[in-house]
Amino acid sequence: MHTSRRTKIVATLGPSAHTVSDIEKLAKLGVAVCRLNFSHGVHADHGKVIANIKAVQKQGYPLAIMLDTKGPEVRTGDVSSPIMVKKGEIVLFTHSPKKKGKEQTVLVDYPSFAKDVRNARCILIDNGVLQFDVVKISGHDVYAKATDEGRIGSRRHVNLPGTNVSLPPYTARDWADIRFGIEHGVDFIANSFVRKDEDVEALRTFLQKHKSHAQIIAKIETPQAVEDLDDIIAAADGIMVARGDLGAEVPYEDVPSIEEHIVLRCREEGKPVIVATHMLESMILSPIPTRAEVTDIAFASFLQADSTMLSGETASGKHPFKSVEVMDRVLRRNEMQSAGNTDEGMLRPLFQGTELHREQAHAASVLASTMNADAILVMSRSGRTARAVSACRPEVPMHVFTDTAATLRQLMLLWGVTPHLLTLSDDPEKTVQASIALMLKEKILKKGQRVVVVSDIRTTKQRVMTIQIRSIQ
16 A cells, blocks of 8 residues: 555546556556446446455455546437548537538437527537537527537537536436446445535435445536535545536636635545546546646645545556556645645634534644654554544545444545554554554554554443554653
């Protein structure tokens, strides 16, 4: 396990990397979370990949599994060969498969397309690879002029920037996919095209009903989600900055400031945040990254996002393992540069109501830093205390001990956390001693070093959370 890198790596599995040996290699390279993109593939294939991940888990790699839903998106229809479009050409977009005209016809799978396009700035295909300006709307038909030349293949993504597409938050397919994920014990559900906190709550209710341990990662990729960001962060277990669709829905020059705002708000609220999409896009084909991509990863590292994500780079690219190596290398180098850039204010997440564990997390982080401790050891059954300490971004290595395999895997997403599976005794002192013994056995720590321990102790009436300084004997 790569304990020295604080920022975690999420890698998408697909045709380029999906076998047991592939996944084992990704784990050895430092991947923490395996993402399955349910916009593609069928349940039988995803089931085989999940089985492969679980086989690698049994080898001692606590890889987490993330199911990313397709979501209520608009796509073009299937075509036998790509539709070639010339600059300035008028193209007909329609939901009617029988509609034919003199213009090239692009079928869309959304009945209300013509109604919603009225308020859109333009029509974008594949997150802006092709752009069309609307010329005329006639009933259910939309005539639009291409601003550049290109081609439209089967089931390409369609964005209508400037409009709130009136699709329901979940499709029947989404619910079927989520149910499949629950049955296969996935650890995270990445919730696509979230627009408001009620969308997250609907999924939460469904997961609770089906007794799932999965945590919800809300994907911010619409203007509506940016506007409702605080409520969505409060409702979700974590956030993904999905910059592909976000950059198609808002002016692309605004994406860096939005990304920074989302990451900092998540850190303030103690929720993990993933920066995703196009991080090493050129490496789908090229064996080396562009320098702009290196800078992009470094920016996420400077912001101290919990995780960075690879999509097509590992799912369908020519260099899946090299892409992970590059991301790992860039993160490590730039974490050295950003060490110590967390000021006292940023160390302190927002404390509200009964969030006493956040105050304790802050105190532990500051204490470990000021005394130059060799590690922070956290005992955390549910992962809540671990998330609070991680949100403070302590400069000291952080090891978390939990007795639940599902919690262990979910902790893999958190910045700076190295999780360990350990039986937690009813006697807190026995647990602390067992954790120290494990650190010595694995040669992570040695005698004479000092650690800050976050654990409860037993009093006459109740358990009380404590922050302790221990010298390892």
